[in-house]
Amino acid sequence: MARGNKEILANLEQIVGPEYVSNEEADLQPYTWDMTWAEPRMPDYVVMPKTVTEVQRVLRLANHRKIPVIPYCNGTNIGGLCVPEEGGIIMDLKKMDRILKIDPETCYAVIEPGVSHAAFSAALKATNPQWKGEEFSKGFEFGWGVHPPSASVLAMAINHGIGHLNGRLGINSQLMSSMEVVLPTGEVAKIGSCAYSDSWHSFLPLPRMDGLFTGWLGTTGIVTKLGVWIFPIRPYKDVLTIAAASAEDITKYMVRWRHYSLCDEVTAVSWWLAQIPIVFPYSPKPADAPEFFSYTVISGWSQEELDYKRKMWKEVVAKERAKGTKLIDFEYPPEAKKGRTELPSRIVGSTKNYSKSCGGGIAWPGTFAPCKSWPILYEKWKEIYIRHGLSPATRFTDYQGAHYGMLRCMTPFNKRDPASVQAARDAMVECVRAGLPEGMLPYKPPVEYQNELNAVADAGYLYLMTKIKDMLDPNNIMNPGKLGIR
Amino acid sequence: MSHLLKNKELKELAKIYDWVSMCTHCGNCKYGYEYGPTSNFAAMLCVQGDKFNFDSYRGSRGKVSLARSLLHNRIGWSDKVAHVLFTCTSCGACQQMCETDIKPWILRMFETLRYEAWKQNVAIPENIKAWSSTIGTLYNPYKEPHEKRLDWLPSDVKASLPKKAEYIYFAGCTASYRRKQLARATVSLLKKLKVDFTVVADEWCCASPLLRTGQYDLAAKFVEHNKALPEKYGASAFITTCSGCYRTLGRDYTMDAPEGYADKYGKMTGVKVLHTTHLLEEMLNKGEIEFTGSFNKKVTYHDPCHLGRHAEVYETPRNVLKAVPGLQLVEMYRNRKFSFCCGAGGGVRGGFADYSLETAGKRVKEAEATGAELVTSACPFCYTNLADAIELNKSPLKMEDIVEIIEPIVKRK
Numbered sequence: 001m002a003r004g005n006k007e008i009l010a011n012l013e014q015i016v017g018p019e020y021v022s023n024e025e026a027d028l029q030p031y032t033w034d035m036t037w038a039e040p041r042m043p044d045y046v047v048m049p050k051t052v053t054e055v056q057r058v059l060r061l062a063n064h065r066k067i068p069v070i071p072y073c074n075g076t077n078i079g080g081l082c083v084p085e086e087g088g089i090i091m092d093l094k095k096m097d098r099i100l101k102i103d104p105e106t107c108y109a110v111i112e113p114g115v116s117h118a119a120f121s122a123a124l125k126a127t128n129p130q131w132k133g134e135e136f137s138k139g140f141e142f143g144w145g146v147h148p149p150s151a152s153v154l155a156m157a158i159n160h161g162i163g164h165l166n167g168r169l170g171i172n173s174q175l176m177s178s179m180e181v182v183l184p185t186g187e188v189a190k191i192g193s194c195a196y197s198d199s200w201h202s203f204l205p206l207p208r209m210d211g212l213f214t215g216w217l218g219t220t221g222i223v224t225k226l227g228v229w230i231f232p233i234r235p236y237k238d239v240l241t242i243a244a245a246s247a248e249d250i251t252k253y254m255v256r257w258r259h260y261s262l263c264d265e266v267t268a269v270s271w272w273l274a275q276i277p278i279v280f281p282y283s284p285k286p287a288d289a290p291e292f293f294s295y296t297v298i299s300g301w302s303q304e305e306l307d308y309k310r311k312m313w314k315e316v317v318a319k320e321r322a323k324g325t326k327l328i329d330f331e332y333p334p335e336a337k338k339g340r341t342e343l344p345s346r347i348v349g350s351t352k353n354y355s356k357s358c359g360g361g362i363a364w365p366g367t368f369a370p371c372k373s374w375p376i377l378y379e380k381w382k383e384i385y386i387r388h389g390l391s392p393a394t395r396f397t398d399y400q401g402a403h404y405g406m407l408r409c410m411t412p413f414n415k416r417d418p419a420s421v422q423a424a425r426d427a428m429v430e431c432v433r434a435g436l437p438e439g440m441l442p443y444k445p446p447v448e449y450q451n452e453l454n455a456v457a458d459a460g461y462l463y464l465m466t467k468i469k470d471m472l473d474p475n476n477i478m479n480p481g482k483l484g485i486r
Numbered sequence: 487m488s489h490l491l492k493n494k495e496l497k498e499l500a501k502i503y504d505w506v507s508m509c510t511h512c513g514n515c516k517y518g519y520e521y522g523p524t525s526n527f528a529a530m531l532c533v534q535g536d537k538f539n540f541d542s543y544r545g546s547r548g549k550v551s552l553a554r555s556l557l558h559n560r561i562g563w564s565d566k567v568a569h570v571l572f573t574c575t576s577c578g579a580c581q582q583m584c585e586t587d588i589k590p591w592i593l594r595m596f597e598t599l600r601y602e603a604w605k606q607n608v609a610i611p612e613n614i615k616a617w618s619s620t621i622g623t624l625y626n627p628y629k630e631p632h633e634k635r636l637d638w639l640p641s642d643v644k645a646s647l648p649k650k651a652e653y654i655y656f657a658g659c660t661a662s663y664r665r666k667q668l669a670r671a672t673v674s675l676l677k678k679l680k681v682d683f684t685v686v687a688d689e690w691c692c693a694s695p696l697l698r699t700g701q702y703d704l705a706a707k708f709v710e711h712n713k714a715l716p717e718k719y720g721a722s723a724f725i726t727t728c729s730g731c732y733r734t735l736g737r738d739y740t741m742d743a744p745e746g747y748a749d750k751y752g753k754m755t756g757v758k759v760l761h762t763t764h765l766l767e768e769m770l771n772k773g774e775i776e777f778t779g780s781f782n783k784k785v786t787y788h789d790p791c792h793l794g795r796h797a798e799v800y801e802t803p804r805n806v807l808k809a810v811p812g813l814q815l816v817e818m819y820r821n822r823k824f825s826f827c828c829g830a831g832g833g834v835r836g837g838f839a840d841y842s843l844e845t846a847g848k849r850v851k852e853a854e855a856t857g858a859e860l861v862t863s864a865c866p867f868c869y870t871n872l873a874d875a876i877e878l879n880k881s882p883l884k885m886e887d888i889v890e891i892i893e894p895i896v897k898r899k
Contacts, residue, residue, distance in 0.1 A: 001562055001564055025566075026542055029551055030540075030547060032555075032560070033511065034511055046541075048539055075511075076512060092540070118517055118528035119528045125525050126525060149517055149528070150513050344519075360507050360508050360510045416489050416507050
C-alpha cells in the first residue's frame, strides 16, 4: 500500500531519482521501529539522497510543505531517535558513504553520514601515521563502541556516542573537528576550520557552533560531512581486571585509578550484566558472587610502558585495599578480553545471547553522571529494577578527565508481552527521575526521558533551546517530537 | 501493544513467530565485517540491499521487520511486499552476520514468507509462476520434457552404467538441461576414478527451486520421490556436482528445522550425500588420484552460497584446486563465509534476470580484479550466471567448473 501524496512523491523522485524514493508501506516498515519500546510509527516516504545538493533540495521541499524529515543512517540507536513521531520523510543517508579524506599527518578524517564503523576502521587500519611520507607506526583508530558494524560513525559522534578510547580521550563527540551541515531551510554551512580552508582539523578557536547540531537528536539540521580526529594504534595492550563486593568499593577503585590518566578505558559491570544472557526476569545473584566486575584497558608504545601502567594499577589496587576497600581478584574470560581489545566488534555485546529469553526488546536508562553519584544511584536503581522484576544489569564507565562517566542499565524486555514492556518502561523512566537530582543526564534520550528532563530543566535553558530551535527550524520539520519543546 | 501476533491467518509464519520475534533489529546483518588486528574485512554482502538500497531489502532485518509488520497487521500484502521477498537470493550473508537467536531461522523465515505470499494476490514473478505451473509434470524448472533428462549422457556411457551401484550421480536440472558438459565431465571423471556409480532416468528435480521459493506443497512429492531412489538402485550415497542439489539432498532431506525440512517431509536416513569435491578431496588424501597433466593458469574460486554459507563447505573445493599441478589459486576479497552471491539463487535468475545478471557482473569484476584468467566454481547454476555475465560484460575471464579442470588431467592410481 502507498502512503503520502503523489505530488510530493513526484517531487522527491525528481530530486533523487525514482529508484531512491518510496512511499510503499513494504519499504517504510523497517523505519517504523527500533530495538526499544518506542511505539512503531509509519513514515510517509523514504528518500535516499546521494549528494549535499539533493539533501538541500529535499529539505527545501519539506520546509515549504511543512513535512517532517527524520535523518536516518542505520537506525541502531537505543533511544527511538529515528522513529518518525509525526510521520513524514525518512532521509536515509546510507548512500552518502564516502570517506572523503584521511590526513595521516594532521591525524583527522572527513566522512559522510553513511560511513559505517566497519568501513571506517578498515580504511584507518590501512593508513599509516606519517610525517611528510615518513611512516612511524601502523594504522589509525577512532573511538570504537559496541555496536553493529553497520552503525554510522557520524551519527554516533554527533549524538554523544562512546568509544573504546573514552577513558583516555573522551566521548566521540569530543573527537569531532569540523562539520558541514544543511539547515532545515536548505542552506549549507561549514563549521570549524573547514569554513575557512579545506583543512578540517579543529573547531577552535572559533565560536563552537557545532554545538547547534551535536546532541540535538537530528532536530536542527542534517550533518553531511564530519571531520574527526584519528589516533595511531598503539601496538601493546592489556586488560586488567578486579571485582568488588559493592558499588561503593568498585567506584572508589575506579575513581583512584582514573586520576592517574593511564588507561584507555575503565569500566565496571554489575553481576547481572556480566551474565550471558542477562538474567531475565530478575533473580538474585549468588550470595558469594561479587556485586561488580571491572576491567581496564591499558595500551602503550612499548612493553616497558605497558609494564609501568600495570605496575601503577597494582599500586592503586594495593592502596585501596590498604584503606579497607574490598577488592576481589578475578580473571576475565579470554573471550571477554578479546571483546574489549578487538574493536569495532561484529558482536553486538549488548544484544547478543538474550533475545531468546526476552523477545527481542532492549533499552536502557543510558546516562552521563558524576562518578560520585554511581553508588548512590546504583542502589536506587537496583531497588527500582527488582521491584519491576528486572535485573539491575548496570555499567559504570569513566570518561576522560575524572569528572563524570556513563551510568546505564541494560534492560532486556519482552516486546510480545505488554506487561513486560510497561514494566521496563516504567522502571527506566523512574530511574531517570531518580537520577536527575544527582546530576545524571540521559544521552540519546527517548521521548519519555526528554519529558522528564524538560520537567526539571532551568527555564532559561529551555527558553534558549526553544529559541535556537525556532531560529534554525522555523517550521519544526526536523525530527519533530523528540525534544519535547515543539 | 504492537508486537502482538494478530494475523493468525498466516499460519506457517505464525508458527515460527517465536523465532521471528527474537530479532532485536540491531542491524548486524546489514553489512559484512570481521575484526582483524592489522586489517578489517568490511564489505557489502547483501546482494539485494546492494541493488535496492532501502532497509526493507537490506539484510535479514528488513525481512524480519516485514514478517512482523504482516503478523502484527500493521501492513497488508502488496506487489511491493512480493518484490522485497522474491528479490532476495537466499545467499545467507545476513544469517552469517547475525548474532541473535533468530540466526538459524533466518533462511527458513524467508522461505516461509514466500510460502505465505503464494496464497495472496500479489505479483509473484511471472517466470517463477510459469515454471511452477509445469514442474509438477515435467519434474524440472526448465520446462523441458522429462524424457530428455538423460539426453546429455553419451549412449556408450549409458550402456556401460550398472543398474545398481554404491553412488547415484544426481546431475540436477541445470546440468541435465542447460550445462550438459558439466554432467558429461562429471560422469567421465567418475569413470576415470573407477567410482561405483550409476545415473538414473527417474531423477526428478531435487526441489531446491520449490523450497527456496516457498512452494512447500509442490515440493512434497519431489522429496518423497528422490528419497526413494537410493533403495531402488541399491545405493548408499548421492553424489552431485550441483551445490543446490547438495544443499537440498544433504540438508533439506535429512535435517530437522530450521536447517532442513524433515519437519515437513520426514527425514532421509542411511544415505550419504556428497558433493563431487568431497569425493575428490577424499581420494586425493588417500593418494588414489594421479595427475596426468597440469593446469597452468591463475584461477579464482567463487563460493556457491549453497555449498558455502548454507553447508559450510569452504576448504574442500580449495583443497582440490590446490592439488592441481600448475594451478595458481587467488582469492577474491569477498570469499568463503563472506563471499558475494552470483545473483542466481532463491529464484532470482528466473524471476529477475536483469538484476541477477547485473549482480553476476559485479562478481565477475571482482574476479577480474584478482588478475585471474579463469573463474571456477562448484555449481552449474553459479556457472550459468557467471558465464552469462562474462559474455555480457565482454570480460576476458573464462569460466570452468572444478570438475572440468580436473577431469582431463587425472586417472585412478
